[in-house]
Amino acid sequence: MAGQLSIAKALNGALRKSLESDPKTVLMGEDIGKLGGVFRITDGLQKDFGEDRVIDTPLAESGIVGTAIGLALRGYRPVVEIQFDGFVYPAFDQIVSQLAKMHARALGHVKMPVTVRIPYAGGIGAVEHHSESHEAYFAHTAGLRVVTPSNAHDAHWMLRQAIESDDPVIFLEPKRRYWDKGEVGESADLGLHDARIVRPGADATLIAYGPMVKVCLEAAAAAEEDGRRLEVVDLRSLTPVDFAALEESVKRTGRGIVVHEAPVFLGMGAELAARLTERCFYHLEAPILRVGGYYAPYPPSRVEESFLPDLDRVLDAVDRAFAY
C-alpha cells in the first residue's frame, strides 16, 4: 500500500481486505451500497462483493445493530455503519444492553464479533446531530471496546484489527479528517489497544485521540518556538486505555494535558486525569489538565470553532500547566 492514502480510502481498503479474507464478514448500514455511504467509505464494495455481503438496510439503527447481533449468533462477523454520530442513540439499547453484555450473559458461550463504525466529532459545518463526540457513553460500558484512529495508517490497520476481534468494537472515525492523507504501512505496527507517541518531547505530555491529535501536533510545533518541547500521545484506544504508555510519558515530562472534543465534564479526560494523578502523583509538576468542549449541546456550526478545542486553547492549557 505504497503512497499516500486518505483516511477514507484507508478505511475502504480495510473493509475490502476484511471482506476478501473472511467470507463471514458482512457490511450493513444505510446507503452503504450503491451510494458507497454518505462519506463513500464503502465505495465500490457492493459492486464487488454483492448485495448479500454489503447490505443496504432499512433506516432503523436499533434494527441494524439488533440484526447484526443475530447474524453474529449465526456465525457472521458484521461490520455496521451508523451514518452519523447523533443517529446512534436509537441503537443505544442494542449496543449497551445486548451487544456489550451478550458474552457475559452467556457465560462466554457466545461471542459478539461486531464492529460498529461511527463517523464522529465536529468541525465540518454540519447541522445538529452530525458533530457529536459520544465516546464516553460507550467507553463507560464494560463489554465494548472503543477505538479511534487519527491517521490513515491506523485507520486501515485498526479497522482490520477491530473486525478480527471477537469482541464488539465501537470504531469511531474522525469525520473531519476523512480526507487527510498519510502513508499506510504494510502491516500493523501496534496492537489495537496500544497508544502511540506521535511526537516525542520532554516538558509536557499532550494526550489526544481522533481529530484532536492533529490539533495537538500543531500546538506542539507552535510551542517549540517558545522553547517548550511537548510530547504528543495518540491514545488510539479508549477502552482499554494504554495506561502504561501514558504513565511512562507523564512521569517523564511531569505534566499531562488531555484534549478532546467531547465536553470536559465526565469526559475521557476526567478518567485519564484521575488515574494518571494516582499513578504519577510524585512526578507531577502540575495537575493533569483537560481541554475539551463545553457542557452544552453541540452548537450551530457558525460558532462551533468557539466550542472546539484549537491550537490556542491547547497552548493556553500548556501555559497554565507551566504556571504551577
Add this chain to the structure above:
Amino acid sequence: MTVKSTARARKKAAPGVRATAKDAQPELVQLLTPEGERVEHPDFPLTVEADELRALYRDLVLVRRFDAEATSLQRQGELGLWASLLGQEAAQVGSGRAMRPGDYAFPTYREHGVAWCRDVDPLNLLGMFRGVNHGGWDPNEKNFHLYTIVIGAQTLHATGYAMGITKDGADDAVIAYFGDGASSQGDVNEAFTFASVYNSPVVFFCQNNQWAISEPTTTQTKIPLYRRASGFGFPGIRVDGNDVLACLAVTRWALEHARTGNGPVLIEAFTYRMGAHTTSDDPTRYRAADETEAWKAKDPITRLRTLLEKEGLADEEFFASIEAESEQLGLRVREGVRSMPDPDPTLIFDHVYAEPHALVDEERAEYIEYAASFEAGENH
C-alpha cells in the same frame, strides 16, 4: 366449527370481561374447544396420533408442574423472582413442538415451556432467577437463545439470525417470542420491517396474554395484534393460545411457510396470564377476579385431558404415571435449586470480554488481593 366455539365463548363471558369478550372473533383458529371437542379448520388440517396427543399432554402437565415448583421456590426464598407461565402452556408447547431440531427459538423470560420442548434442562432456567448467573447456557446447544429481559429486543436478534440462515442457504427457521406489550416496542416493529424486506425465515410468535403487567392489550393496540402483520406485508394469524393443537398446526404451517422462502409470519396466540406478571406483582390491583375465572374455563390442560378421556386415548394408568413423573420433576427441580452453589465472586470479571482487557484484568487482580487481605488478617 370455529364460529360455533367462539359463539359459545361469547355466551359464557361474564359482563364486563374484556379479554373473553374480545376473543369472540371468527378469525380465531381453534382445533380443540375448551370443552375438549376436536374441531377442524379448513386452512390448518392436523392429523395427530394418540401417542402424540399423550406426549403433548405430558409436556403441558410437566411444564405446569415445573412452573408451580419455581413459584414455590421463590416463595421459600430460593429464587429472587419468578415469571410464571401459568395459562400459557399450550401456546408454548404447541409452538415449541412445531419446531424442527435445526430451528432456533429466541425467547423472552417466560418461555419455560418452549425451553422444555427444546430439551433445555429446567435447572438452567432457574440460575438467573436465583441470581447465580444471567442465563449462562450455551444457546447453540439446543438452539434456544438466552432469556431476554429488555422487552422486544430479541425479535431483532431472531431476525438477524434468520437473515444468516438465508445467507447460508439453509432451510432452518426461527421463532421470535414476544408478548402483547412488546408489540408497541420499536424493536419489534423494526424486526417486522427487516424480516419483511429481506424475506427472512422467522415466525413472530406473540403470546397475547392480555396483560403487560397492569396494562391491558387495549393500551397497546386499537386493532387485533395479528392484523399488524398486513401493514408490514406478511400474513398474520390469530390462534387460540390455549389450544395446543391449534398452536401446533398453525406454527408448523408458519415455519414451513418461512423456511420455504415465503418470508415471515405473525402468529398471535390469544391466551391469558393466569398468574401475576412475576412473583413481585399483585394483579388484584388492576384486574377483576371474574376475568381470571372466565379464563379458567378455557384451561389448556383440562381440554386435552377431556379429549383423551372421551376418546379413550389414555387410561387412568397413563394419567397416574404423568402425575408421578411431575412429582419427580418437582423434586429434582427443588433439590437442584437448593444445591445450586453461589458463584465465586471473580465471576464478575470472567466473561466481560472474549479477549483479554487490561482494565478488567487489573481490577480482577485488585479484587483478589483485597479479598485475600481479609484472609491474611484472620491469621494474625
